[in-house]
Amino acid sequence: MDDINNADINANDISIDLVLNVFKNYSDKKKAKDIKSSVYTLICPDDLLANPEIDEAVDRILREDKKLGDESWLTYSKGYYSKRKREAPPTDAPMQISEYTGRGGECAVMSELLFHNYNVNRMMIDEGVDLVAVKDNIYYYIQVKTVAMREGKINAQINIENFDKFIGNQMRYVIVARCKDKDGHKNIFFTFTQQEISKGIYDRYVKRGERTVSIKIKFHERSGEPIMYDEKETSAKWNMNRFEL
Known part of the structure; x- marks a missing residue:
């Protein structure tokens, strides 16, 4: 697989599926800054440079998810995010984004x-x-x-x-x-x-x-x-x- 560098990243391709993949299980809790860091590691493991566009994209996704209320994919409590347990058929499991x-x-x-x-x-x-x-x-x-x-x-x-x-x-x-x-x-x-x-x-x-x-x-x-x-x-x-x- 070709190496990915900072310039190759398209922040518009970051989705809720990618954000969900940073949580290991339903009990895993993360602050927003930890989610951003984990997302960046997933898509660019060898690049240590900061990318404000990635941070902005993750913030936007978290805001949009909060607006969904009980239909959101994440829960938010005391500054921490967690995956929400939802009843869904096996065919609807989020696809690994890579x-x-x-x-x-x-x-x-x-x-x-x-x-x-x-x-x-x-x-x-x-x-x-x-x-x-x-x-x-x-x-x-x-x-x-x-x-x-x-x-x-x-x-x-x-x-x-x-x-x-x-x-x-x-x-x-x-x-x-x-x-x-x-x-x-x-x-x-x-x-x-x-x-x-x-x-x-x-x-x-x-x-x-x-x-x-x-x-x-x-x-x-x-x-x-x-x-x-x-x-x-x-x-x-x-x-x-x-x-x-």
Whole structure:
């Protein structure tokens, strides 16, 4: 695995899943400063330099989690955080977040695109584009977001700066949702164009915040149909497991 240095870290990729992974068990208690230190050790074990962006990202995640009340993933008491015990099916266990996770998602997308006759390769430097694919002399830029399904729901975040930077290009966003089934693990893919996401923001089933664009997907409890949702809802059936860019 390639070494990670301070400059390679994208604070926008830090999530509640990563924060949960710093707790060894439910009785483990940590102050905010200890959580930040543990997160930094997880993603950059060989770099001792401080990174204010990491601290700010962890503070934001802790604030957002507190707002969830009884639905939060962490409890807070007397200056200490602990993992909250929640009843959830085994398929919803937080996925270990690491460089392997993101790279695995990229390779899974590459494999599917190759099966669909795209010539695809990975970018050597991460500047908001993970993959480039070409078919019939048309080039596509692809950003891959690998997430864990929790409680039957998917929540993927796209950095606002990168999203705005690529408007008007042949940009595609592919969400790789990792989950379990009866035979083990599987991936569910959702592919979106820049225009589809922009329309979702306008129609209010995709959330554009100050820092990220949030794409949330749930599944109808009877039909199993995927539904994108925020203030409003719409079907995401067209986008699921679709590899015609």
